[in-house]
Amino acid sequence: MANESVSELKRLKMSDIARLCGVSTSTVSRALAGSPLIQEATREMIIQIADANGYVINPLARGLRLQRTNTIGVVFPLGAITAQLISDPFFQQMLGHMVDEISLRGYQILVSKVTPPKPGWLRELIKAHRTDGMVVIGQSDQHAALNDAGQVYLPLVVWGAHLPDQQYCVVGLDNIAGGRMATEHLISIGRRRIAFLGDPSPPEIAQRRQGYLAACQAAGLDVTDRLIVPAGFSPQQAEAAAERLLTENPDVDAIFAASDVIALSALHALRRAGKRVPQDVAVIGFDDSAVAAHSNPPLTTVRQDLAHAAHLMVDQLFRRLEGEATAGETLAPELIIRQSTVAP
Amino acid sequence: MANESVSELKRLKMSDIARLCGVSTSTVSRALAGSPLIQEATREMIIQIADANGYVINPLARGLRLQRTNTIGVVFPLGAITAQLISDPFFQQMLGHMVDEISLRGYQILVSKVTPPKPGWLRELIKAHRTDGMVVIGQSDQHAALNDAGQVYLPLVVWGAHLPDQQYCVVGLDNIAGGRMATEHLISIGRRRIAFLGDPSPPEIAQRRQGYLAACQAAGLDVTDRLIVPAGFSPQQAEAAAERLLTENPDVDAIFAASDVIALSALHALRRAGKRVPQDVAVIGFDDSAVAAHSNPPLTTVRQDLAHAAHLMVDQLFRRLEGEATAGETLAPELIIRQSTVAP
DNA sequence: AACCGATAGACAATCGTTTGCAGGAGGCAA
DNA sequence: TTGCCTCCTGCAAACGATTGTCTATCGGTT
Numbered sequence: 150m151a152n153e154s155v156s157e158l159k160r161l162k163m164s165d166i167a168r169l170c171g172v173s174t175s176t177v178s179r180a181l182a183g184s185p186l187i188q189e190a191t192r193e194m195i196i197q198i199a200d201a202n203g204y205v206i207n208p209l210a211r212g213l214r215l216q217r218t219n220t221i222g223v224v225f226p227l228g229a230i231t232a233q234l235i236s237d238p239f240f241q242q243m244l245g246h247m248v249d250e251i252s253l254r255g256y257q258i259l260v261s262k263v264t265p266p267k268p269g270w271l272r273e274l275i276k277a278h279r280t281d282g283m284v285v286i287g288q289s290d291q292h293a294a295l296n297d298a299g300q301v302y303l304p305l306v307v308w309g310a311h312l313p314d315q316q317y318c319v320v321g322l323d324n325i326a327g328g329r330m331a332t333e334h335l336i337s338i339g340r341r342r343i344a345f346l347g348d349p350s351p352p353e354i355a356q357r358r359q360g361y362l363a364a365c366q367a368a369g370l371d372v373t374d375r376l377i378v379p380a381g382f383s384p385q386q387a388e389a390a391a392e393r394l395l396t397e398n399p400d401v402d403a404i405f406a407a408s409d410v411i412a413l414s415a416l417h418a419l420r421r422a423g424k425r426v427p428q429d430v431a432v433i434g435f436d437d438s439a440v441a442a443h444s445n446p447p448l449t450t451v452r453q454d455l456a457h458a459a460h461l462m463v464d465q466l467f468r469r470l471e472g473e474a475t476a477g478e479t480l481a482p483e484l485i486i487r488q489s490t491v492a493p
Numbered sequence: 494m495a496n497e498s499v500s501e502l503k504r505l506k507m508s509d510i511a512r513l514c515g516v517s518t519s520t521v522s523r524a525l526a527g528s529p530l531i532q533e534a535t536r537e538m539i540i541q542i543a544d545a546n547g548y549v550i551n552p553l554a555r556g557l558r559l560q561r562t563n564t565i566g567v568v569f570p571l572g573a574i575t576a577q578l579i580s581d582p583f584f585q586q587m588l589g590h591m592v593d594e595i596s597l598r599g600y601q602i603l604v605s606k607v608t609p610p611k612p613g614w615l616r617e618l619i620k621a622h623r624t625d626g627m628v629v630i631g632q633s634d635q636h637a638a639l640n641d642a643g644q645v646y647l648p649l650v651v652w653g654a655h656l657p658d659q660q661y662c663v664v665g666l667d668n669i670a671g672g673r674m675a676t677e678h679l680i681s682i683g684r685r686r687i688a689f690l691g692d693p694s695p696p697e698i699a700q701r702r703q704g705y706l707a708a709c710q711a712a713g714l715d716v717t718d719r720l721i722v723p724a725g726f727s728p729q730q731a732e733a734a735a736e737r738l739l740t741e742n743p744d745v746d747a748i749f750a751a752s753d754v755i756a757l758s759a760l761h762a763l764r765r766a767g768k769r770v771p772q773d774v775a776v777i778g779f780d781d782s783a784v785a786a787h788s789n790p791p792l793t794t795v796r797q798d799l800a801h802a803a804h805l806m807v808d809q810l811f812r813r814l815e816g817e818a819t820a821g822e823t824l825a826p827e828l829i830i831r832q833s834t835v836a837p
Numbered sequence: 838a839a840c841c842g843a844t845a846g847a848c849a850a851t852c853g854t855t856t857g858c859a860g861g862a863g864g865c866a867a
Numbered sequence: 868t869t870g871c872c873t874c875c876t877g878c879a880a881a882c883g884a885t886t887g888t889c890t891a892t893c894g895g896t897t
Contacts, residue, residue, distance in 0.1 A: 160622075161620075162882090162884085163883065164883080164884095173846065174883090175848080175849095175885075175886075176845085176846055176847080178884070178885055179885085186844085186846080188844090191846090205616075205617050207882090208623050208884095209562070209623065209882085210882070210885090211883080211884055212884090213551075213883080214883080214884050216852075220603075238582070238585075240589070241582070241585040241588070245584070252606045258603065258604040258605075259603055260596075260601075260604055261596070262596045269547065272549075277551065278551055279601075439582060443757050443788045444788065445791070506853055516877085518877090519855080530874085530875070531875075532875065535875085550854080553852085553853080553854090554852070554854040555853080556854090557852090557853080557854075557883065558855050
């Protein structure tokens with residue numbers, strides 16, 4: 150048995166099977182592919198011998214010949230800001246959903262982390278022809294590269310913000326609406342000195358801030374720059390930013406954090422500063438990741454339905470593989486009210 | 494510019510570059526590979542022309558010829574229990590760390606979700622030769638398949654439990670010690686009716702339960718079967734299991750959950766049943782995932798350092814790629830005491 | 838017996854690289 | 868001028884599949 154195992158692992162090619170069956174390679178190829186050119190009896194005999202010998206087709210050779218790899222690339226362009234993929238549960242969740250959706254369709258997943266992106270990165274990735282299509286998670290600061298590639302490469306779908314001069318297919322949340330929605334909620338519970346915590350270099354976050362500013366203006370709140378604090382996505386950076394905010398603006402009465410992770414760090418900082426949530430300071434996050442529902446207090450947040458998003462993206466990607474120039478989609482954010490803004 | 498872009502995307506092969514340079518394909522190949530056979534001047538000329546035309550080497554053809562793909566496979570064998578990769582943050586985090594570690598070494602990552610595993614799955618994956626090595630995350634119920642492959646395929650590293658008759662390289666936590674540690678902690682704070690919540694079909698969980706049983710016996714606690722409740726890993730399943738536990742054993746005074754997700758569900762169920770944590774029932778989880786620190790109350794748990802684990806696994810895998818038969822490693826669990834077992 | 842049509846299966850080119858081997862150009866010494 | 872040696876560079880054969888084209892075989896018909 151062990152011996153058989155060893156022998157079974159040795160490289161076995163189609164021509165070997167052909168020899169064992171006493172037919173030519175082409176016949177084996179056609180038989181395995183289920184071509185009608187091959188007689189049923191021959192086909193069965195060949196298949197039987199092939200898997201008795203543990204033959205597995207070589208996808209590299211097949212891909213080279215067919216110019217198809219049965220593989221989708223999932224790409225994370227990470228700017229200097231977020232060097233680690235694991236730094237935010239958002240990326241992890243999105244990746245998990247992508248794996249689920251793509252493998253459901255019988256494709257393999259090739260994950261690339263591009264960090265930091267060099268000028269031709271997307272073109273190079275495309276021209277390598279290792280994947281039949283590509284999903285890019287987050288625009289980072291790579292709008293230009295995406296535009297450049299999106300014009301000429303159809304099977305590309307991007308998760309991110311909708312930008313005005315966009316030449317590529319985007320599926321993404323309406324971040325402006327999300328930012329407005331969050332801020333209006335804070336205003337509706339009587340808050341006036343509302344801070345925004347988040348790094349606006351990714352366009353998603355910039356749009357959330359834009360929505361925040363719009364809501365503040367509409368309510369006649371004046372937003373000093375000091376209420377807008379750039380905060381990195383890692384818990385450490387976020388906590389430092391929250392502390393800076395609190396020392397510079399002791400009278401802040403609400404915090405809109407650009408992600409749940411940032412919001413949790415803010416909760417921590419507030420607790421250490423002796424502020425009560427939500428009585429002294431209300432806190433709202435963004436994403437509705439797993440942590441939000443279980444935090445103390447449970448976190449009010451703006452939900453993005455990543456399972457649905459992933460499904461849509463993969464659906465559009467596969468339609469693009471068929472040649473359809475899909476239009477992208479804008480998802481509606483949903484406000485999830487919990488106890489970090491409204492005491493029970 | 495747009496026009497140049499379009500032209501740049503058309504398939505360009507090495508022989509095209511050779512023609513443009515007025516040399517042969519072999520010279521281009523050698524030049525790009527930095528072979529000392531090619532004169533420096535020629536080499537520079539070729540490289541200059543190659544990337545002026547945006548030439549990208551075709552990794553499929555290269556891989557076919559070299560029998561090397563510069564790719565590592567990350568495989569999740571999911572039994573019937575966990576059909577979704579995204580169901581547990583453990584898998585997501587592990588995947589995130591794997592992507593970080595592997596791309597750090599300049600390799601690509603090919604993710605496969607195998608669900609449910611069919612008899613020859615691992616052998617087939619190996620024989621496809623799409624990857625130079627393979628990391629399997631979790632043994633699920635596939636110990637036999639792993640043994641079968643591990644005997645003949647060197648570049649394979651598995652995350653999971655250490656089992657007696659193991660023929661493959663495992664990096665994993667000492668789950669028995671972890672289970673014992675958790676249970677002893679509960680005993681040390683005076684708990685006597687300690688429940689175990691978790692599905693013991695994956696060996697990791699079985700070993701945690703084994704440690705739990707050992708600690709109970711050592712302390713002279715008798716464990717009725719009714720205190721051991723199989724609970725799925727999804728929040729819904731876990732919550733149902735926790736509720737069943739509470740109705741069947743109203744006098745339970747501690748719960749050891751096999752994962753943090755299960756523990757959080759238990760917290761929910763306890764709150765709904767009107768029990769205080771930790772006063773009435775102490776709760777301890779496993780993993781120390783991101784949710785644990787922020788829950789209400791913060792969750793006491795047994796920490797597995799996944800960043801370190803991922804680093805070790807990838808390190809051993811690359812040593813195996815060099816031919817070294819690495820021995821695997823057992824990581825020590827660490828008890829993280831928070832307020833779900835000890836009131837502040 | 839000769840011919841024809843249909844059909845199963847073989848041949849060979851192709852996908853885009855890498856690399857062992859052979860050969861050509863140029864330099865230097867005799 | 869010849870011969871030899873040293874560098875470069877080119878030729879062609881892999882790597883392992885797929886597929887258009889062509890051939891052989893077989894049965895049936897006249």
